[in-house]
Amino acid sequence: MLKCTVNGKEIEVAEGTMVIEAFKQAGEDIAHYCWHPGLSVAGVCRLCMIEVEGAPRLMIACNTQVTEGMVVSNNSAKVQEAVKWGLDFHLINHPLDCPICDQAGECGLQDQYMKFGQYDPEMAERKVKKRKVVDLGRKIVLDTERCILCSRCVRFTDEVTKTSELGIFNRGDRSEIGTHEDKPLDNDYAVNVVDICPVGALTSKDFRFKQRVWYLDNDSTVCNGCSTGCNVNVYYNEKGYFRVKPEHNKDINDYWMCDKGRNIFKHVNKENRLLKAIKKTEAGTQMMAPGAAAKDVASLIKNYSSDQVAVVFTGQYTNEEYEDAMMYIDKLGTKKVYHWVNNSESFDDFDGILLRGDKNPNTAGLIKALEAKSLNSTWEQLEAELNSGAIKLVILAGPELQEYFPDIQEKIQLFSKAENLVVLSSNPNPAYRDVDYLIPMKTFVEKKGSFTNFAGTVQKIQKMRLVVSQALSLGEAMQLMAGDELQIGASL
Amino acid sequence: MSIVKRPDIKSSWYVTSIVKGMALTFRNMIYNIFHKDEMPTVNYPEEKYEYGPRFKGSHILTVKKDGSIRCTACMLCATNCPADCISITAAEHDDPEVEKFPISYEIDTLRCVYCGFCEEACPVDAVRMGPEWQQPGLNGSSFVHDIQHLTRRPNLKGGYLSILDEEERHNSGI
Numbered sequence: 001m002l003k004c005t006v007n008g009k010e011i012e013v014a015e016g017t018m019v020i021e022a023f024k025q026a027g028e029d030i031a032h033y034c035w036h037p038g039l040s041v042a043g044v045c046r047l048c049m050i051e052v053e054g055a056p057r058l059m060i061a062c063n064t065q066v067t068e069g070m071v072v073s074n075n076s077a078k079v080q081e082a083v084k085w086g087l088d089f090h091l092i093n094h095p096l097d098c099p100i101c102d103q104a105g106e107c108g109l110q111d112q113y114m115k116f117g118q119y120d121p122e123m124a125e126r127k128v129k130k131r132k133v134v135d136l137g138r139k140i141v142l143d144t145e146r147c148i149l150c151s152r153c154v155r156f157t158d159e160v161t162k163t164s165e166l167g168i169f170n171r172g173d174r175s176e177i178g179t180h181e182d183k184p185l186d187n188d189y190a191v192n193v194v195d196i197c198p199v200g201a202l203t204s205k206d207f208r209f210k211q212r213v214w215y216l217d218n219d220s221t222v223c224n225g226c227s228t229g230c231n232v233n234v235y236y237n238e239k240g241y242f243r244v245k246p247e248h249n250k251d252i253n254d255y256w257m258c259d260k261g262r263n264i265f266k267h268v269n270k271e272n273r274l275l276k277a278i279k280k281t282e283a284g285t286q287m288m289a290p291g292a293a294a295k296d297v298a299s300l301i302k303n304y305s306s307d308q309v310a311v312v313f314t315g316q317y318t319n320e321e322y323e324d325a326m327m328y329i330d331k332l333g334t335k336k337v338y339h340w341v342n343n344s345e346s347f348d349d350f351d352g353i354l355l356r357g358d359k360n361p362n363t364a365g366l367i368k369a370l371e372a373k374s375l376n377s378t379w380e381q382l383e384a385e386l387n388s389g390a391i392k393l394v395i396l397a398g399p400e401l402q403e404y405f406p407d408i409q410e411k412i413q414l415f416s417k418a419e420n421l422v423v424l425s426s427n428p429n430p431a432y433r434d435v436d437y438l439i440p441m442k443t444f445v446e447k448k449g450s451f452t453n454f455a456g457t458v459q460k461i462q463k464m465r466l467v468v469s470q471a472l473s474l475g476e477a478m479q480l481m482a483g484d485e486l487q488i489g490a491s492l
Numbered sequence: 493m494s495i496v497k498r499p500d501i502k503s504s505w506y507v508t509s510i511v512k513g514m515a516l517t518f519r520n521m522i523y524n525i526f527h528k529d530e531m532p533t534v535n536y537p538e539e540k541y542e543y544g545p546r547f548k549g550s551h552i553l554t555v556k557k558d559g560s561i562r563c564t565a566c567m568l569c570a571t572n573c574p575a576d577c578i579s580i581t582a583a584e585h586d587d588p589e590v591e592k593f594p595i596s597y598e599i600d601t602l603r604c605v606y607c608g609f610c611e612e613a614c615p616v617d618a619v620r621m622g623p624e625w626q627q628p629g630l631n632g633s634s635f636v637h638d639i640q641h642l643t644r645r646p647n648l649k650g651g652y653l654s655i656l657d658e659e660e661r662h663n664s665g666i
């Protein structure tokens with residue numbers, strides 16, 4: 001350990017720490033654009049200026065190692081002046097785009113300008129115009145004028161995805177970020193460059209112009225897109241959910257997430273949701289409150305003996321929900337509980353970065369819950385019993401992310417062999433057209449709980465804004481179907 | 493338990509106050525009949541009051557030289573509005589020079605308090621408060637003004653030109 005003094009605070013840091021990290025550790029503010037904790041050091045923005053006692057000139061904090069007894073500061077007038085003029089150089093050719101720039105509100109330039117700038121520009125020269133609205137494929141739009149050439153995005157494609165699509169072209173004030181011949185930037189992690197870009201040069205097509213960032217709240221949760229369980233921040237307001245960004249967790253996803261996971265909020269929004277329970281009757285269909293429909297199922301279950309009832313789970317619910325569900329399955333008395341494994345061929349795939357083939361956030365949790373009750377019926381048994389007519393009623397805890405269940409149509413046809421099929425699902429699906437009861441469920445942002453990822457790490461998810469307030473959690477649905485009443489205040 | 497007090501004789505002195513008040517009313521009435529030009533009220537709608545040029549009336553969305561809408565959908569007006577009565581939906585413009593524009597811009601003028609904060613927040617002189625102050629309407633919905641009304645209602649005679657011109661700005665090197 002090394003002792004050093006940062007802005008008058010004495011701290012101890014590990015050997016090999018850069019001064020900028022020492023600043024972070026001491027909780028001191030330091031301006032920086034090019035340094036990113038998940039990438040290598042470039043030292044090109046010259047904004048992280050510091051004064052080191054004994055050194056004649058200012059140095060950059062991101063590329064200076066802490067030495068024993070070092071005394072550094074960035075609050076002197078000399079440093080402030082240097083940062084101010086450094087910022088002015090960045091702004092020489094920067095367009096006046098804030099009104100139409102998606103980064104406004106979370107922009108490094110805006111923040112620094114409010115802190116150190118607030119001057120009138122002193123450049124007499126005309127701004128150099130560069131290309132705007134460059135289409136980089138399905139996901140990303142590039143504005144080369146807004147870029148401050150920090151090279152974070154270039155280092156990301158070089159070091160993290162190792163695909164090296166991005167580069168800096170031309171020289172001097174004509175330098176531009178780009179891909180060779182404007183080829184699309186289409187790797188599976190491309191949208192991360194939007195997050196790490198400190199300005200609005202790289203923007204996400206999906207989020208572009210949907211909302212201004214200051215209208216959004218955010219909460220951290222766990223991505224339910226695959227069994228890696230990346231830590232993410234979900235951004236939402238009263239109009240709905242709008243975007244997902246990764247959150248740092250050094251053991252799981254570091255600073256990144258995959259692009260598929262960026263879509264996990266889409267099924268949550270009201271226009272895609274199942275709002276009421278749907279019951280199929282002789283006369284057609286009947287809309288019901290979700291709770292009432294579950295009670296209806298409870299009275300239906302009474303017509304059957306316990307071994308005529310089967311329950312099918314998918315790995316998309318929380319540990320707490322499985323636990324509750326198992327409790328009420330005990331009450332129903334059936335031992336016929338099955339695990340629907342989607343895409344079983346690619347289940348164990350891994351792309352070497354984050355993305356896993358198991359497209360369920362909580363397969364491990366489900367397996368554990370089944371083992372705890374020593375429920376080990378196989379899928380073949382289910383098929384056989386459905387074919388023989390031994391199972392009269394199937395309750396399916398349907399998937400939340402239906403796109404990862406390509407076999408949904410066949411499976412529903414299979415389950416339909418039973419006299420009654422009850423599907424619990426947050427979203428409608430054409431395959432559910434003929435099911436007897438379709439009951440709306442909460443999505444992963446509407447309930448508290450935890451997911452267990454592939455490695456067995458249990459991570460908490462948070463309840464954010466309710467979209468369909470009547471929707472049930474799996475535990476509540478099973479409780480009602482088992483004939484119990486819901487307790488007020490006990491809901492997840 | 494509430495106690496009801498019967499009005500006693502003293503309280504009937506209100507009659508004097510009424511007589512006093514009516515005397516004032518009639519005195520002014522008769523005075524006004526003979527001095528019509530001094531009367532502070534106007535006979536609306538035959539006569540209309542002339543407000544000063546700084547009056548903040550109905551909103552106007554200005555246009556560019558080519559007649560398209562000046563607003564860039566930055567939502568600063570909506571952010572600044574204390575009555576939360578501006579709703580904007582932004583979209584991508586086909587022209588990369590424009591980039592962002594509002595496909596819908598609505599002001600609920602029944603909620604608006606005519607403070608002018610929207611006008612003040614706008615970075616491109618796209619929303620202004622005009623001189624009009626009469627807003628007839630049949631029901632609540634006719635007071636929610638859309639883009640069409642805000643830019644091209646007949647009273648605007650083809651639209652107001654914004655003082656900020658992109659081309660001039662580009663030519664001057666900004």
Ligand code: SF4
Nearest residue numbers: 097098101104107200
């Ligand atoms: S990058 Fe930042 S400073 Fe530049 S236009 Fe966008 S918001 Fe404004």
Ligand code: SF4
Nearest residue numbers: 147148150151153197
């Ligand atoms: S596009 Fe953004 S991340 Fe890339 S070099 Fe420019 S400013 Fe940095």
Ligand code: SF4
Nearest residue numbers: 573604605607608610
């Ligand atoms: S005048 Fe005031 S209240 Fe009315 S729209 Fe503008 S900011 Fe909102």
Ligand code: SF4
Nearest residue numbers: 563564566567569614
């Ligand atoms: S009227 Fe002005 S402030 Fe409001 S969105 Fe349009 S450009 Fe922005």
Ligand code: FES
Nearest residue numbers: 034045046048062
């Ligand atoms: S952060 Fe140190 S030079 Fe950019």
